[in-house]
Amino acid sequence: MPSLKSDYPRYLAAKRSVDDRAINERVLRRLASELRERSRDRDRSRLHVLNLGAGIGGAAARLIERDVFPAGVGVTCTLVDVREANAAAARERLPEWARAAGYDVTDLADGSGGSAGDPGDPEFRVEAESRTIDVEVRVADAFQVVEEGEWDLLVGQAFLDLFDLDEALPDLLSALEPGGLCYFPITFDGGTVFEPATDVLAPADLERAFHDHIDRSGGDSRAGRHLLTGLSREDASVLAAGSSDWVVHAHGEHEAEGSGNDGDARDIDGADDGGTADGTDASDGGYPADEELFLRFIVDTVADALADDAESELTTKTLAEWRERRHEQLDIGELVYIAHQLDVLGCVGETSPELD
Numbered sequence: 001m002p003s004l005k006s007d008y009p010r011y012l013a014a015k016r017s018v019d020d021r022a023i024n025e026r027v028l029r030r031l032a033s034e035l036r037e038r039s040r041d042r043d044r045s046r047l048h049v050l051n052l053g054a055g056i057g058g059a060a061a062r063l064i065e066r067d068v069f070p071a072g073v074g075v076t077c078t079l080v081d082v083r084e085a086n087a088a089a090a091r092e093r094l095p096e097w098a099r100a101a102g103y104d105v106t107d108l109a110d111g112s113g114g115s116a117g118d119p120g121d122p123e124f125r126v127e128a129e130s131r132t133i134d135v136e137v138r139v140a141d142a143f144q145v146v147e148e149g150e151w152d153l154l155v156g157q158a159f160l161d162l163f164d165l166d167e168a169l170p171d172l173l174s175a176l177e178p179g180g181l182c183y184f185p186i187t188f189d190g191g192t193v194f195e196p197a198t199d200v201l202a203p204a205d206l207e208r209a210f211h212d213h214i215d216r217s218g219g220d221s222r223a224g225r226h227l228l229t230g231l232s233r234e235d236a237s238v239l240a241a242g243s244s245d246w247v248v249h250a251h252g253e254h255e256a257e258g259s260g261n262d263g264d265a266r267d268i269d270g271a272d273d274g275g276t277a278d279g280t281d282a283s284d285g286g287y288p289a290d291e292e293l294f295l296r297f298i299v300d301t302v303a304d305a306l307a308d309d310a311e312s313e314l315t316t317k318t319l320a321e322w323r324e325r326r327h328e329q330l331d332i333g334e335l336v337y338i339a340h341q342l343d344v345l346g347c348v349g350e351t352s353p354e355l356d
């Protein structure tokens with residue numbers, strides 16, 4: 001299999017079914033109800049959403065697919081990613097996905113005089129019954145974009161662990177108007193499990209080395225829990241939080257796949273969709289969807305990150321052997337991977353009790 005290092009959008013596409021399975025339904029439903037309440041209370045005609053580190057648009061697609069945006073309110077959803085390749089893939093794949101899912105998609109860039117990616121220029125519109133979502137895709141540093149204006153909702157999926165939360169959170173939250181919402185699903189929270197164990201390297205040693213590396217590189221290996229405490233320091237409140245662990249394994253039935261965490265088997269709209277998040281199953285004994293590829297990327301990313309880190313105590317030889325053994329486990333469908341993550345929904349400058 002070719003290296004994925006040069007094809008990050010492909011990794012993000014492979015990640016989609018893992019995320020969809022992991023997403024915390026209770027937190028997602030709370031987000032939907034908060035948005036609905038706000039659009040009623042404030043008589044809004046438009047909702048401005050900023051998707052930070054949007055990648056190829058996986059989180060935005062889910063918010064559309066799961067009817068999280070309120071009906072009867074126009075939504076402008078700005079996707080921002082610092083990598084050009086991700087933004088290009090989002091521009092191509094998101095409308096493709098929407099059309100395939102049966103939504104009406106209109107190209108707004110045609111004849112508007114603006115070039116794709118100009119600030120404030122939605123590029124396409126997705127219409128889903130009474131929901132209209134105008135999508136803008138920008139290549140930019142999210143921390144610069146948040147300075148440009150006020151947003152009703154910030155969405156940052158698998159994003160916050162890349163930064164020092166103490167520094168990043170005040171900057172990001174300053175982009176929200178009072179009562180504004182922030183939704184940070186799939187926020188890494190300090191759990192990296194590869195099973196079964198190998199005799200090359202004790203799992204706990206690998207995990208500690210990897211998390212130390214994240215923290216040394218300017219990220220936060222326990223971003224999820226730090227977000228829970230950090231929001232209150234920033235005059236914000238946690239409206240809902242729950243686990244969204246990635247659990248990837250081969251073989252067996254995919255029980256309640258796509259139903260998310262907290263044991264609720266219903267979609268946001270109350271439908272029971274059964275099956276895997278993308279309609280595939282692993283009953284043939286392999287990994288579902290593109291998750292073998294996802295796992296290879298994860299193994300290589302961990303091994304490369306530690307091999308390139310001069311401060312890591314693990315030798316290049318040990319890491320090469322570890323990578324080889326994990327790939328062998330993947331080849332025979334033996335490798336299990338779990339990452340502990342949290343979904344957190346916060347609100348700036350307003351408190352409101354848990355609804356559910």
Ligand SMILES: C[S@@+](CC[C@H](N)C(=O)[O-])C[C@H]1O[C@@H](n2cnc3c(N)ncnc32)[C@H](O)[C@@H]1O
Nearest residue numbers: 053054055058080081082083140141142157158
């Ligand atoms: C782990 S990926 C998650 C992508 C996407 N949110 C998802 O879950 O599929 C993190 C993304 O953040 C982007 N990123 C990192 N730093 C950024 C910054 N300062 N501004 C905007 N995007 C950034 C990366 O290019 C990458 O696409």
